[in-house]
Amino acid sequence: MGEFFTSAVLVSTVASGLRLSTSYLFAAVGETFGQRSGVLNLGVDGIMLLGAFGAYYTVLNGGGLWLGMVVAITVGLVMGLAMAFTSVTLQAEQGISGIGFYLFGLGLSDLLFQKLVGTPLPIRGFPELRIPFLADLPVVGEMLFSHSIVVYAAFLLVPVAAFVLNRTTLGLKIRSVGENPEAADTLGVSVAGVRYLTVMTGSALAGLGGAALATELGIFQQNLTAGQGFIAVALVYFGAWRPVGVMAGSLLYGLVASVVLQLKTLGIIPRSASELAAMLPAVLTILALVVAVQRERQPAALTKPYERGA
């Protein structure tokens, strides 16, 4: 057990925790936008898978990492458009249609993978970007400032999202539409327009989250995300619909996952118990949710389609 607490192990555990949080963070911050405007997108995981495949396939075929990211975002936008059309225009039951989108993404990403790739070949992700000076600091340098650009981007997204939601006229519209769409409508705010925008933004970020996962792991396979998108949805509740809260949740999740991984590698957790240990992050999330959800009120119009005069 003492082995675990050597500083080298600790540093690498925290560093890998940050890396593991990245994909959750993209997806959950994206989902925050949608939920704040009143739309629950349960299809996040499917969109992540399609984004992951899009990026992986692009890189595999020599398109380069940046083009891979653009492809993932585009895939996300297209899926977001379809999702918004279903939930906002057709006013489908969001809990159900989201599951449909998930299954679609799960199936399609696997189908494309089997048809177009077949054997999983590794790709190279973004190189480690050591932040000058900061990366040389003892301990924290290695922990926080020696990551790929995707990791930094995910964490930078948090203050940006908080700023947009709280300090801009668009953010005010988003918050109003999620609380009382009728009030927003009577002031000439386009409820549908705002919701299309947030759902598409959220889906683009989900696509990016998938791409981050695929490029960091350097691989794609069937069901690569293994439910990360659903966890992301739960993290939005955990974070009480605030980007900073969502980040706290993602970090907790990533760190616990990383600790479990490290303990397994070091043989501290016996092989026989490793499946159980893998459940730990999920159990933690559920517990945290129980506490968080009692404390916070969700956006009043969440999952409720809006129709003028109805």
Place this chain on the structure above:
Amino acid sequence: MAETLPGTGGRGHGLDLAMRGIVKRFPGVLANDHVDFDVRRGEIHTLLGENGAGKSTLMKILYGLYRPDAGEIRIDGEPVQIDSPRRAIELGIGMIHQHFMLVPTLTVAENVALGLASPKGPLLDLAPVARRIEELSEAYGLRVDPGAMVWQLSVGEQQRVEIIKALYRDAELLALDEPTAVLTPQEVEDLFVTLRAMAAEGHSLIFISHKLHEVLDISDRITVLRNGRLVGTVSSADATKAGLARMMVGREVVLEQVRAPVEVGPPRLEIFDVRARGDRGTEAVRGVSLQVRAGEILAIAGVSGNGQRELAEVVAGLREATGGRVLIDGSDVTGADPGQRRALGLAYIPEERMRDGAIGQFTVAENLMLHDFDRPPFARHGFLDFAEIERHCRRLVADFDVKTPSLDTTMKSLSGGNIQKAILARELSANPKVLVASQPTRGVDIGATEYIHRRLLDQRARGTATLLISEDLDEILALADRIAVMYEGEVMDVVDRADADVGRLGLLMAGVRDSGT
């Protein structure tokens, strides 16, 4: 064009509105049937009509929330198409909706700024908004704190925010859909001061209400709608309460019921030094003692929030008394649950009729049977006797004049007046010994109000002891034998109807005792 920067002045006040031949159909209802309506600059024009007459529909058409099936709208003589609220705002139309359109989790300033461009482009800038709100507050007597969260505001304050929202957008015509339904008499006075100031500046105002004295008080002209059709437009100077009531209801209406003398019997409801806490945990009822005798109506007057609701709930068994005793027909029921109190002869008409009085998703029949469904003759050995239930419900619906398409209609699709009549039918069907009626006619139209008042007086003649809680002094003076005024959880005084006048009651409601006591 659609967006107005804070601080920009108006574009000259007032506009002339003409709505011609407006038709609006909903499935199965002709909500507006060729309605003509116009408003002039500087005029307060009331739209009067029973619930369901089509007033809100006409206003939603004006505000671009509904498209009319036929008809024309002209502003200052020019025909206009109003296809969205945004267009209505552009044209200088503001609306205070019957249900407030506020976002409770935002501040006052945020609610006002919503949808407007900011001087800082995409960035919110609430400081100038707050300043302009303060200017408008000052100019129109609309006290409100721009930084307060809307959910913390009283209903009256929320209404002021709504008016400021419209003024901020330079509304030249302001339509207020039943703005007084939720206000105390004092708040109504304040609102009227604001409305008169706006009209004096040239604003055009549409006022909707079905309280006749208010309408006569505030209007220049009055247009009456009935069942979606225009009955007529009269000048307020030529109108009388009785005449307006006749136009609204389509028949003679008895506005003041005859209160025949009734022999009072023994005390049926006795309250001794009762104390109770309010929803926020502070003491709301502070040692109230009252007695109501058989054949007597004791009314509790007071500005809402002075402990009346809590007292009614203590009597009904829905709120725990922290001190004192409650007796129904001589039995101590202080610790008894609502069912036990009912068994002793208590009936209760709650203030929040859709929350505490009825189940909206249930049918009319199910709501009528809520208390009695598990007792003979309606149920035997755990099985419901549907034939008996239907017979009973048909009789109640007919006796109490509940206008419903069928017994299987869901309760929530009835109008407020009919929901209240259905609750009354259920509560009075057992001929209760004690009746607690909280705001029995709030939000209810004249026809139903007349009917409910008559029923309460009938019940009095049959020996029921009634505790009536009302904020409507007209109602209290029409029905009560004695009047207790509550202020800050205490009874200020109990006066006989014969000695009561509005001035004295008003002083007591404000917490001022007669000199010498």
